[in-house]
Amino acid sequence: xxxxxxxxxxxxxxxxxxxxxxxxxxxxxATIIAEEIKAVEGEAAVAAASDSxxxxxxxxxxxxxxxxxxxxxxxxxxxxxxxxxxxxxxxxVGAGVGWHYFDGSAELDLGLVARPEIGALVKDAKGIxxxxxxxxxxxxxxxxxxxxxxxxxxxxxxxxxxxVHPGFDPVGSFRAALANLRSEAIKxxxxxxxxxxxxxxxxxxxxxxxxKLSEIAAAVRIEExxxxxxxxxxxxxxxxxxxxxxxxxxxxxxxxxxxASELTVDESALICGVIPSPSRYSxxxxxxxxxxxxxxxLRRMLETGKLSAADFDRYLxxxxxxxxxREDSLERGQISYLIARIERELREEIxxxxxxxxxxxxxxxxxxxxxxxxxxxAKAIDKHLVTLAAAEEKDPLEAAFVLIENATGQIVVSxxxxxxxxxxxxxxxxxxxxxxxxxxxxxxxxxxxxxxFTPSTILLDAPFDNREMGLGAVGGIxxxxxxxxPANRWEGQITAAEALTKSKNSPSARLGQLVGLERLRRVARxxxxxxxxxxxxxxxxxxxxxxxxxxxxxxxVFSNGGTPAPAPRLIREIRDAxxxxxxxxxxxxxARALKESTARSVASAxxxxxxxxxxxxxxxxxxxxxxxxHFGFSETHTWGLWIGRDRFSPIxxxxxxxxxxxxxxxxxxxxxxxPSPVATSSAP
Amino acid sequence: MRIFTFVCALLLLxxxxxxxxxxxDRGAAGPTLTSAIPAxxxxxxxxxxxxxxxxxxxxxxxxxxASLMGAGLGIGRMLPAYLKETFDQRDPFTMLMLAMxxxxxxxVIVSVLRFVFRKRxxxxxxxxxxxxxxxSKKEKGxxxx
Numbered sequence: 001x002x003x004x005x006x007x008x009x010x011x012x013x014x015x016x017x018x019x020x021x022x023x024x025x026x027x028x029x030a031t032i033i034a035e036e037i038k039a040v041e042g043e044a045a046v047a048a049a050s051d052s053x054x055x056x057x058x059x060x061x062x063x064x065x066x067x068x069x070x071x072x073x074x075x076x077x078x079x080x081x082x083x084x085x086x087x088x089x090x091x092x093v094g095a096g097v098g099w100h101y102f103d104g105s106a107e108l109d110l111g112l113v114a115r116p117e118i119g120a121l122v123k124d125a126k127g128i129x130x131x132x133x134x135x136x137x138x139x140x141x142x143x144x145x146x147x148x149x150x151x152x153x154x155x156x157x158x159x160x161x162x163x164v165h166p167g168f169d170p171v172g173s174f175r176a177a178l179a180n181l182r183s184e185a186i187k188x189x190x191x192x193x194x195x196x197x198x199x200x201x202x203x204x205x206x207x208x209x210x211x212k213l214s215e216i217a218a219a220v221r222i223e224e225x226x227x228x229x230x231x232x233x234x235x236x237x238x239x240x241x242x243x244x245x246x247x248x249x250x251x252x253x254x255x256x257x258x259x260a261s262e263l264t265v266d267e268s269a270l271i272c273g274v275i276p277s278p279s280r281y282s283x284x285x286x287x288x289x290x291x292x293x294x295x296x297x298l299r300r301m302l303e304t305g306k307l308s309a310a311d312f313d314r315y316l317x318x319x320x321x322x323x324x325x326r327e328d329s330l331e332r333g334q335i336s337y338l339i340a341r342i343e344r345e346l347r348e349e350i351x352x353x354x355x356x357x358x359x360x361x362x363x364x365x366x367x368x369x370x371x372x373x374x375x376x377x378a379k380a381i382d383k384h385l386v387t388l389a390a391a392e393e394k395d396p397l398e399a400a401f402v403l404i405e406n407a408t409g410q411i412v413v414s415x416x417x418x419x420x421x422x423x424x425x426x427x428x429x430x431x432x433x434x435x436x437x438x439x440x441x442x443x444x445x446x447x448x449x450x451x452x453f454t455p456s457t458i459l460l461d462a463p464f465d466n467r468e469m470g471l472g473a474v475g476g477i478x479x480x481x482x483x484x485x486p487a488n489r490w491e492g493q494i495t496a497a498e499a500l501t502k503s504k505n506s507p508s509a510r511l512g513q514l515v516g517l518e519r520l521r522r523v524a525r526x527x528x529x530x531x532x533x534x535x536x537x538x539x540x541x542x543x544x545x546x547x548x549x550x551x552x553x554x555x556x557v558f559s560n561g562g563t564p565a566p567a568p569r570l571i572r573e574i575r576d577a578x579x580x581x582x583x584x585x586x587x588x589x590x591a592r593a594l595k596e597s598t599a600r601s602v603a604s605a606x607x608x609x610x611x612x613x614x615x616x617x618x619x620x621x622x623x624x625x626x627x628x629x630h631f632g633f634s635e636t637h638t639w640g641l642w643i644g645r646d647r648f649s650p651i652x653x654x655x656x657x658x659x660x661x662x663x664x665x666x667x668x669x670x671x672x673x674x675p676s677p678v679a680t681s682s683a684p
Numbered sequence: 685m686r687i688f689t690f691v692c693a694l695l696l697l698x699x700x701x702x703x704x705x706x707x708x709d710r711g712a713a714g715p716t717l718t719s720a721i722p723a724x725x726x727x728x729x730x731x732x733x734x735x736x737x738x739x740x741x742x743x744x745x746x747x748x749x750a751s752l753m754g755a756g757l758g759i760g761r762m763l764p765a766y767l768k769e770t771f772d773q774r775d776p777f778t779m780l781m782l783a784m785x786x787x788x789x790x791x792v793i794v795s796v797l798r799f800v801f802r803k804r805x806x807x808x809x810x811x812x813x814x815x816x817x818x819x820s821k822k823e824k825g826x827x828x829x
Contacts, residue, residue: 074800085752088749088752088753088756089752089753089755089756090756091753091756092752092753092754092755092756092757092759092760093756093757093759093760093763094760095753095756095757095760096756096757096758096759096760096761096762096763097760097761097763097764098760099718099721099757099760099761100760100761100762100763100764100765101764102718103716103718103719106716210764210767210768213764
């Protein structure tokens with residue numbers, strides 16, 4: 001902060017004195033320090049004189065610089081020096097932040113990079129191996145297995161300065177930021193391959209500056225220990241290539257049915273194009289997007305000189321075919337789906353353990369899933385949906401199916417997405433939709449729990465002003481429900497049991513108004529429906545959203561004599577590497593939700609399920625025909641099916657649950673459930 | 685200023701030594717060069733003091749830059765923990781960082797104040813000849829002897 005050094009014009013004779021004494025004075029630091037103390041102790045004039053400029057000549061008096069001049073000089077000094085010092089300070093703070101993260105990364109176990117987890121073996125209820133949880137679907141490869149053109153494609157697409165940078169690439173990041181700025185969208189990521197590897201190994205999830213800096217620090221550490229070739233191999237053994245394929249080995253096998261070493265240039269480019277967003281760019285999800293990304297990778301290979309113009313044109317014109325039949329894809333998808341769901345359950349289970357294991361290697365997880373039934377059901381759903389609508393719609397038809405054991409709540413079949421390769425959204429638990437009249441059994445149960453309502457209670461089946469229910473439909477009169485069945489007639493006075501059997505909305509609406517939403521909520525909650533029934537009259541008739549799994553579980557109250565099944569789950573038992581049972585997840589036995597007589601009365605009023613002798617069920621449809629449901633139960637199992645579209649488009653005109661969901665649900669259930677009559681009794 | 689800088693440099697060398705050799709107390713896996721950063725800052729300031737013996741302003745300039753960087757490094761080192769709300773001022777390493785940052789910041793502030801409020805002699809009228817000669821002698825003595 002001192003002003004720039006100026007040459008001091010020494011008085012005549014001082015030169016010699018200075019030169020002569022500087023050699024002797026330099027070692028005499030004590031003398032200098034003592035004089036310095038004097039200077040600091042208030043000898044302002046001396047200090048002032050010593051601060052700058054030549055020593056004054058004896059015959060010229062000193063005077064202070066005018067204040068205005070002093071201020072002007074100060075102003076210019078501040079003007080020029082402040083930015084410089086500010087830049088230095090900012091740089092130092094940045095270096096300090098880097099220091100924080102670099103120190104933080106010192107505790108990372110770098111050996112993890114070379115030890116991809118093999119995970120826990122997952123078996124279905126019959127002991128058949130489903131796959132591995134925690135390790136994904138991996139086929140490990142070595143450096144020799146990676147074809148040179150794959151490396152070229154990967155480097156061109158993901159990290160062009162991979163062989164040069166020390167783990168992070170400021171140049172690449174700047175270029176990516178610039179490209180994103182120009183396109184006003186996030187098109188390029190600035191992460192190097194090593195950063196991506198660090199993110200995967202140390203599970204650095206989330207998009208924030210803290211995660212990014214941790215990732216950079218970890219990447220630098222990795223580069224200190226591993227060679228570029230080793231990093232490349234570990235990276236390709238770990239990362240996700242979409243559609244359930246982890247690592248290049250399994251991606252090559254899954255997409256093209258060949259070894260990684262046999263991949264061609266266009267296949268390599270297609271696989272590399274998947275990396276930025278595997279769940280969207282997988283060729284199993286969208287052939288169009290996969291091709292666009294393949295072409296983009298080829299273009300980058302051309303730009304980086306890894307491909308000649310002629311080869312580029314040749315590959316661009318090629319159609320890269322993925323080797324997979326629809327049935328293979330569906331079957332593999334169900335394995336991925338089950339593994340994903342089991343891993344989610346596993347995470348919840350491990351969170352309850354006093355100490356989480358470092359790795360699941362060697363563990364065995366036994367589940368209640370029936371893999372064969374799962375895969376058969378997925379294929380049956382796929383076939384059924386094709387008959388309902390064209391496959392290439394913008395908002396395609398989807399379906400979800402869940403089948404559980406009444407006594408234990410264990411899940412036998414759970415299909416959250418029949419085509420998991422295309423959509424990983426689990427519609428059995430993540431999706432909530434209004435169940436429509438599939439909810440009516442709970443309204444009648446709530447009524448029977450509260451006298452004077454019984455199955456014999458007389459209700460009026462006559463036009464009803466729908467504005468009172470708030471469901472909204474044609475004309476405001478509940479007459480629009482007559483469209484539910486063209487043969488439907490207003491029947492005047494009918495019993496509650498009849499109204500439920502015939503799924504009559506007008507008497508149900510009247511009953512609902514008498515029972516009240518609060519009583520219905522109590523019953524629903526006791527039956528295991530945790531979703532809130534919204535404060536609106538429509539909730540009485542199933543206008544509030546629930547998930548498929550929770551409503552299926554709630555239906556078990558009718559087959560279990562009033563007590564719901566424990567919370568549905570897949571995992572039965574977890575064994576460690578030595579075979580010792582370390583966990584046997586079991587939900588608490590739920591309390592009774594309904595009187596046994598109520599449960600039996602409702603069950604007896606529900607229509608029978610023809611495909612499963614002795615079973616009963618109920619369909620549901622929403623007023624706009626966006627959701628079709630069917631729930632059924634036998635003495636041993638309960639199941640639920642939903643058909644609809646993710647973006648709430650109508651399934652098709654007059655798509656009633658009883659017509660499009662019930663036949664499929666019965667077929668699916670019949671494949672798993674043995675005939676077993678549900679206990680019913682006549683209404684009291 | 686040189687004395688003050690000298691004292692600051694010594695303190696920073698001490699902080700760096702404690703940080704480097706006291707790795708066990710800090711719960712670290714072993715001594716790391718980065719933990720000795722306060723000592724490096726102190727060494728730079730000490731170098732500044734030594735240079736200032738011959739080239740006063742240059743030396744003090746170097747010391748100022750070192751303390752400015754030391755303060756910035758310290759702030760940057762603690763900033764993420766503060767933002768993540770994991771800042772623990774009782775942690776031994778945090779205390780050392782606070783010490784480094786404090787010493788460097790104090791040096792920066794004192795240097796700036798001395799720069800802003802310094803007095804400058806210029807040639808001109810209005811002073812008695814004798815006073816000037818006295819100042820001149822003292823100055824000469826201080827600088828060249």
